[in-house]
């Protein structure tokens with residue numbers, strides 16, 4: 268079988284050197300990579316490096332090897348185009364359909380999935396011009412991964428950092444694996460909650476649960492690879508931030524509620540995979556609760572937390588917004604799931620059986636997705652990403 272053909276576009280940002288690592292990962296995993304740098308990119312990493320690492324010729328403009336018409340052929344033959352780093356300038360040229368170098372010509376002739384990994388200073392990223400260009404590219408079906416937050420060029424820190432090359436590689440791998448199915452969530456904003464809330468009792472103790480966050484993180488990663496803009500509201504998950512995803516860390520159920528409601532305001536879908544505590548301690552002790560000799564401890568009084576899933580389902584922020592809940596049940600799984608779906612008023616409910624050694628923390632899951640329309644989609648035992656993809660298939664169907 269022919270190797271999948273990947274075009275690696277590199278534009279003129281300080282993070283261009285990190286694209287060497289992405290290139291290495293792509294070639295070592297069996298892809299035929301053609302690097303198309305911009306002229307500015309060559310100020311950072313020279314053509315010799317790209318050519319030697321890829322084993323292919325390198326050019327920045329349309330006037331080399333004209334008999335092979337590279338300005339159309341490279342894009343036409345590609346299975347994937349990934350631009351990493353994508354500068355503010357390259358995003359603008361791509362959004363406006365300019366074709367003033369080999370990379371922008373390639374972007375116009377490619378009919379395969381396109382991934383942009385922007386990297387720039389926070390001010391450039393937040394500028395309305397850049398945000399509009401990103402929205403245009405997403406609306407046209409491109410996957411634009413959100414930049415990471417961290418150290419930037421010079422002394423600055425903030426949003427705009429190129430995500431880890433390993434993470435960008437994972438996005439590329441997932442996009443390629445979808446083949447012709449393509450990025451069906453491009454132009455959509457989805458909110459995913461993940462992890463488990465912690466309800467503090469005193470400064471050192473809390474009521475928590477066993478949710479690892481892995482299912483929610485798998486939902487966030489797969490949605491990003493399908494082109495969605497993803498907000499991940501993460502409650503106490505000790506997992507690395509998925510590339511291209513906006514992560515909002517929260518601790519308690521009340522914090523999670525606030526973050527989900529804020530992010531849901533312009534979301535097309537909200538998937539509540541987090542385990543949100545039903546109750547919290549009625550009182551919080553400002554100092555550590557101490558043992559007292561000869562005395563039994565005071566019982567802990569609990570109060571109910573708000574039901575975030577029912578609340579967002581009842582007050583959908585926009586018409587057609589798809590709301591998905593998760594139900595972790597220990598017995599009578601389907602009957603309890605059906606009752607919960609009705610009670611919560613969501614569109615889909617993913618029901619799975621949990622126990623000390625089942626689901627929580629594991630890499631795999633098995634579930635049934637119940638639909639408010641009476642549908643029942645069984646998902647056999649398998650990776651949490653497979654369940655995540657089934658959820659997005661069902662969500663995409665409802666959004667369409």
Ligand SMILES: Cc1cc2nc3c(=O)[nH]c(=O)nc-3n(C[C@H](O)[C@H](O)[C@H](O)COP(=O)(O)O)c2cc1C
Nearest residue numbers: 278279280281282305307308354355356357386387
């Ligand atoms: C040291 C240095 C670092 C730069 N880093 C970035 C960057 O990270 N992101 C960005 O959008 N532009 C960055 N620029 C500005 C771009 O190089 C400039 O906008 C250029 O025109 C981009 O051209 P291109 O999009 O064709 O590659 C940087 C410029 C310099 C001199």
